[in-house]
Amino acid sequence: MMLRGKWIAAAAAFGAMAASGAWATEPAPWAFGFQTAATPVKAAMSSFHGMLLVVITLITIFVLGLLAWVVIRFRADRNPNPSKTTHNTLIEVVWTVVPVLILVIIAIPSFRLLYFLDRNPDAEMTIKVVGHQWYWQYEYPDQDGIKFDSYMIPVADLKPGQKRLLEVDNRLVLPVGTTIRVLVTGNDVMHSWFVPSLGVQNYAFPGRTNETWIKLEREGVYYGQCNQICGVNHGFMPIAVEGVSKEAFQRWVGEAKKKFAGGETAPEPVRLARIAD
Ligand SMILES: [Cu+2]
Incomplete structure (x- = not known):
């Protein structure tokens, strides 16, 4: 009987997801198959x-x-x-x-x-992704070298609607309809930059650069996670990619240049202590 109840719950969840069209771009309870393609x-x-x-x-x-x-x-x-x-x-x-x-x-x-x-030979812009223990760093060499860190929001600091273990302080903002070269590397140990709805899963090796490309077909937020065991906080370095219109991206670039002019977004020891909370 227990098992039967479980299957009924699964079928109900499946039906609800199908009805709401919520084929999310993040992991969902009882999801079947792949996340909806965005590239x-x-x-x-x-x-x-x-x-x-x-x-x-x-x-x-x-x-x-x-x-x-x-x-x-x-x-x-x-x-x-x-x-x-x-x-x-x-x-x-x-x-x-x-x-x-x-x-x-x-x-x-x-x-x-x-x-x-x-790889795509017709890339219109490039971003660089660097894996660290335990956060991601993003660089925009074509946008005056904007560079910032992206940390998970600790559970205690989550605001309503923010996704536990998936939301980050600084999302990787990208323009839709643009072919983007993605260079992935690591700073300390092996990580893996994995965003299922974008079809990207690239190892981040220290001393080596891997390449792939993405072209976002629609606006939205696409979640991913580090996919290579990289140490004690491996489960706490999620990825959030935000696809915006080209105009909104240009506005974001203007703001980001000011916001991230100082480099690091917060001293690392402080952040690690907060994640551990
Ligand atoms: Cu990891």
Whole structure:
């Protein structure tokens, strides 16, 4: 009965989410599948995933059918004198060649997607993401080098509506409809800059720069988290990307130049103590 109640709750949550259109750009209770795509890369990932799901489902049903057929048709009381056949060249060729063909069919769009998300030669601007223990730092080399830190808002300081363990003090503000090169690196240990709805998951290595790109298709806030265990506060260095219109971005740039002129937004020891609260 307990289990049944749980499934009913899950179905209700699923229905409510579908009805409200709340396919959020952040993790949601009982969410199924991917977060809604906000970039062309994520859209391509989602459709590739959909294609794979069809392939996997067909293979699983086929294998299950074969197993059921063997178990029922060739069980001992129905088939008391089993065949002693050990080889069948035709079947062996088929069960080798068909899986190879399936893998090739999967590999072609897979590699195409890998190269698609790798880099975009037509980037209109660049941002740099630096992973630190335990916060992210963002730089805008094309906007006079705006540079600031982005810390999680401690639970005790959350305002109504702010998301626990996801909201940050300074969001990464980006213009929509703009192809943006993203350079990711690390300052101390390995981190990973992971924003599911943008289709971005890049390792942040010290001494190495990884590249990808994003093009936000609509305004909104897109949440992510560090995705590589990086120490005691790994779970407390979320990512919040805010997509705004190009005009609003220009206004933000003007404000940000003043706001972040002094560099660091707060002394690090103070912030770490607050996160621990
Ligand atoms: Cu981490």
